[in-house]
Amino acid sequence: MLVLGLTGGIATGKSTVSSMLGAPPYSFPIIDADEIAREVVFPGTSGYKQIVAYFGPKIPDLLLDPDNQQRRFLNRPALGRYVFGNDDERKVLNHITHPQVRRSMLRKILVNWLVRGSDIVILDIPLLFEARFDMFCGKTLVVACAPETQRERLLKRDGGILSEKEAEQRIDAQMSIEKKAWLADIVIWNDEDLDELKHKVNQVVAQIQPSKLRTWIEWVPPIGALMALLSLAKKYFSDTERREKMT
Numbered sequence: 429m430l431v432l433g434l435t436g437g438i439a440t441g442k443s444t445v446s447s448m449l450g451a452p453p454y455s456f457p458i459i460d461a462d463e464i465a466r467e468v469v470f471p472g473t474s475g476y477k478q479i480v481a482y483f484g485p486k487i488p489d490l491l492l493d494p495d496n497q498q499r500r501f502l503n504r505p506a507l508g509r510y511v512f513g514n515d516d517e518r519k520v521l522n523h524i525t526h527p528q529v530r531r532s533m534l535r536k537i538l539v540n541w542l543v544r545g546s547d548i549v550i551l552d553i554p555l556l557f558e559a560r561f562d563m564f565c566g567k568t569l570v571v572a573c574a575p576e577t578q579r580e581r582l583l584k585r586d587g588g589i590l591s592e593k594e595a596e597q598r599i600d601a602q603m604s605i606e607k608k609a610w611l612a613d614i615v616i617w618n619d620e621d622l623d624e625l626k627h628k629v630n631q632v633v634a635q636i637q638p639s640k641l642r643t644w645i646e647w648v649p650p651i652g653a654l655m656a657l658l659s660l661a662k663k664y665f666s667d668t669e670r671r672e673k674m675t
């Protein structure tokens with residue numbers, strides 16, 4: 429099975445590409461890190477409790493409606509405003525959420541391999557390189573665009589709820605697009621319209637299809653496990669080399 433790590437800068441078009449890959453004619457299974465990051469902080473979970481204990485005293489409007497059991501959800505915009513303006517506090521939030529996101533993603537990859545027998549699974553994860561999740565991916569795909577396109581899309585999104593300063597803070601909270609493009613195996617430049625994007629996605633799909641023979645061999649359990657280990661080791665060394673060259 430090929431695990432394709434899909435990432436990009438914020439608002440460069442990663443979710444748009446992910447929706448295309450998840451829809452016919454491809455219909456690849458998508459594991460979405462943003463969605464999992466929401467699940468692991470659902471009221472009652474340990475992630476939620478840790479966030480409320482640590483950030484509650486610092487962010488007065490952290491909960492949407494603390495008195496209502498049904499609506500005591502996290503006020504995500506308020507938490508976002510706080511952590512995107514403060515690197516140390518964002519690290520605390522990452523420290524609470526990322527281990528659980530990582531575990532859940534690995535579980536979902538296994539289910540796709542063992543239960544569904546998928547040939548390809550897409551990991552849609554904004555912090556693929558920052559959180560070193562690329563280690564678990566056979567190939568990585570970055571959706572990139574020019575900084576001005578990114579800024580414009582981010583400011584327009586969700587009815588324009590972010591101010592210019594908040595948009596800058598969110599962009600600065602991630603590795604730059606150039607670095608991501610340098611680390612990636614494949615890059616899609618998404619500065620044109622959606623038809624052009626569809627065309628590029630189609631070209632990428634043709635490029636990444638794993639061979640039928642390899643997929644079949646992976647089903648022999650010891651060989652499958654050995655191939656997974658070898659591919660992890662290969663990935664680790666090639667990623668480390670690429671990162672060293674980058675700095």
Ligand SMILES: CC(C)(COP(=O)(O)OP(=O)(O)OC[C@H]1O[C@@H](n2cnc3c(N)ncnc32)[C@H](O)[C@@H]1O)[C@@H](O)C(=O)NCCC(=O)NCCS
Nearest residue numbers: 438461462465504505507508521522525529554555601602
């Ligand atoms: C800060 C939070 C509450 C803001 O929530 P909000 O609903 O406004 O944004 P959402 O979760 O939809 O994220 C939107 C985009 O912001 C960027 N982003 C999110 N978290 C981070 C982060 N910790 N560092 C850098 N960029 C991030 C990503 O590009 C993401 O696609 C939320 O993003 C969060 O809990 N982040 C920590 C978990 C995380 O790292 N998620 C990313 C996937 S692992």
Ligand SMILES: Nc1ncnc2c1ncn2[C@@H]1O[C@H](COP(=O)(O)OP(=O)(O)OP(=O)(O)O)[C@@H](O)[C@H]1O
Nearest residue numbers: 437438439440441442443444554581620621622625
């Ligand atoms: N080629 C395109 N032409 C026009 N609009 C686009 C194109 N690609 C993406 N967009 C729009 O840009 C915005 C950002 O795209 P998208 O949500 O896919 O970004 P993202 O990289 O997933 O962001 P995030 O990291 O926040 O999840 C969306 O409103 C989307 O509809």
